[in-house]
Amino acid sequence: MIKLFRLLQPYRLQVAVILLLIFLQSFAELFLPTLMSDIVDIGVVKGDIPYILKIGAFMLLVAAAGALCSVGASFLSAKSTAGFGKILRSKVFSRVESFSLHEVDKIGTASLITRTTNDITQVQQVLTMMLRMMVMAPMMCIGGIVMAVTKDAKLSLVFVVVIPILVGAIFLVVRKGIPLFRIMQGKLDKLNLVVREGLIGIRVIRSFNRLDYEKKRFTEANSGVTDTAIKVNKIMAALMPTMMLVMNVSIIAIVWFGAIRIDNGHMQVGDLMAFIQYAMQILFSLIMVSMMFVMIPRAQASAVRINEVLEMEPDITDSADVKEVGRSHGLIEFKDVVFNYPGAEKPALSGISFTAKPGEVTAIIGGTGSGKTTLISLIPRFYDIDSGSLLVDGVDVREMAQDALRQKIGFVSQKAVLFTGTIADNIRYGKKAATDEEVWHAASIAQASGFIAEMKDGYDSMIAQGGTNLSGGQKQRLSIARALVRKADVYVFDDSFSALDFKTDALLRRALRTETADSTVMIVAQRVSTVMDADQIIVLDEGKIAGIGTHKELMSSCEVYQEIVSSQLSEEEIA
Incomplete structure (x- = not known):
């Protein structure tokens, strides 16, 4: 005391x-x-x-x-x-x-x-x-x-x-x-x-x-x-x-x-x-x-x-020799990354190597517990890798200031988290100084402007604690708008379309293509329909990469991907 x-x-x-x-x-x-x-x-x-x-x-x-x-x-x-x-x-x-x-x-x-x-x-x-x-x-x-x-x-x-x-x-x-x-x-x-x-x-x-x-x-x-x-x-x-x-x-x-x-x-x-x-x-x-x-x-x-x-000293701290990285395109490189949760018997991820390039959509798919969320949690450095290297624009994330790293990323978590306040306040959470036009534009791209307009006070409508007065799909769309308003170099969507119907999902992905044309986009999804148009699909299986390629390439080379597709799509849709 x-x-x-x-x-x-x-x-x-x-x-x-x-x-x-x-x-x-x-x-x-x-x-x-x-x-x-x-x-x-x-x-x-x-x-x-x-x-x-x-x-x-x-x-x-x-x-x-x-x-x-x-x-x-x-x-x-x-x-x-x-x-x-x-x-x-x-x-x-x-x-x-x-x-x-x-x-x-x-x-x-x-x-x-x-x-x-x-x-x-x-x-x-x-x-x-x-x-x-x-x-x-x-x-x-x-x-x-x-x-x-x-x-x-x-x-x-x-x-x-x-x-x-x-x-x-x-x-x-x-x-x-x-x-x-x-x-x-x-x-x-x-x-x-x-x-x-x-x-x-x-x-x-x-x-x-x-x-x-x-x-x-x-x-x-x-x-x-x-x-x-x-x-x-x-x-x-x-x-x-x-x-x-x-x-x-x-x-x-x-x-x-x-x-x-x-x-x-x-x-x-x-x-x-x-x-x-x-x-x-x-x-x-x-x-x-x-x-x-x-x-x-x-x-x-x-x-x-x-x-x-x-x-208690945090496990993750800024390096004494922080490397300054200017605003660039958001190139992400995983090089033989291994990550293990404390006390776990085996690594959650091992031998992960791939590159996510600006202007491309990289999708990650796999079964439950395959390590999808863990993998993308390493990018904003929520956890530190055990071995290998994770580079953003050529600099290891452990050598970057955490603020500078996360400023480059628009992150949408698996669980849509909203805060008490207005809808506009929640979208501005991604960029404090965002203008009204930027807020409206982000909501429009996220396919949220429609239900916002139907609310009594529009963008000034209050959100209850935890967003309990909104549906799951509405919360997801506002979370996506919050990330988009940042105009980030890297966008990470962790199963962020799961509560959307197929029509809204398709409209949102089409709008994202234009909005994020110069950025690196990473999407984690359970639905094949969400990832099949991606430039690069990474298939995870028990913490390891089972296959990398386009939908067409994986259908002919990756057994794990074939199983996922056949479990979700009919033979006519696959053809």
Whole structure:
């Protein structure tokens, strides 16, 4: 957690002011019992009314000054910790954005969401309390002990017995609580995962009538968090009654022995009253520390999880010797590429060698699990290859800046992903500065202008989260328009026509031919009708190239391609 607190650097002046204000507040609160003692021992005993009024007025001023310091410290600590939370969230989000797909899969999306929200909130809350209590409590405790000793050293021996008991109780509770807090944060991840899957997959859940099963999953995850929270809170709940019991017994002991010392003439009544207040301040400062230690274990567990994200080094980073590549045509060359997923028994791709040229359409087809999506995911460097080389315009992608590489590519993923906002905003996601004409043109080429015109607000129509108010084909066409508006050197379509009817598919491919005439186009498809007009078809089978050529060439030379064609087309269509 100390590592994270370094992010308070921009607020170091405010923190210094907070410490000063808390010191002044503590000084004011420690000074008040002494003033009250003087009022009793001098003003009340001697009946000196002017003295009582004078010291009483001074007490009011001291109390008001202490209150102002408290308000100022609270305001500045809230402001500092809010800024700290903002910086920390930004750092975590930026780090996650730099992760490759491998790191995201390793930690898990649900866990990353929990770490960016709940975990940071836990640390932020503790920091707020630390700036106030962790500074104030030692001052009050040490100052109270000093002031109590000055009032009566022998009576202060009560603290020799009381303080070790309280410290021991705090230590035992914290020791048992820390492991449980770590477990609870892990169970929160699980709960987040179940809720996220339940909301995203609500249509599938309802269509298969699995609501009861999902409720059961949620109940189990929810009960896991609840049971752990109850267990840890039972342990923490034992702390406060113990503290209060010890405190009350201490007050009784102070009054008992103080009365004896007053009776023997070793102490005055005002001093005993002040001593009791100092004892209360000492014990309450220890209670404040105990409250901190109730929260610190959970925050510490959260801090460990946050640091795990911040300290995780991305597998894919820009080379120290980045090669600058100017805007060119988008020539793609695979040279004996081998790629293996972490932990897999055999490579997902091996011996991949081909060239995709500008002005040509290169199609990739193959059975399920043959490596089609994996292959094109290597082009924008979502994963790094294990051996061989992948060149874009003659430069290995590992030697290019990731921003520069991806700026050359218009990528349409297998799953059409849209964002909350208008249709125009989603298309402009591909090119922030795109004009209205460019947006309309891209939508027209993607065969999306027709259904957009039928919507109430046209291009200003709002898209729901995840594009749930659009059909699968509409989402695909908007995703394609988003890629086309970039006017990229390379276009990659990962099974992006699967939800389109044959007529729209044909119209779209015909329009793409003209629009992408100078660019390299790569299409992954399941349908033979989508790829048969391509300049080059690559047939994948179990991660290897089974054949390369045109439709006609493959029909006479590639058995795997022949099987795919015969399974989809009739004999008349094949002929």
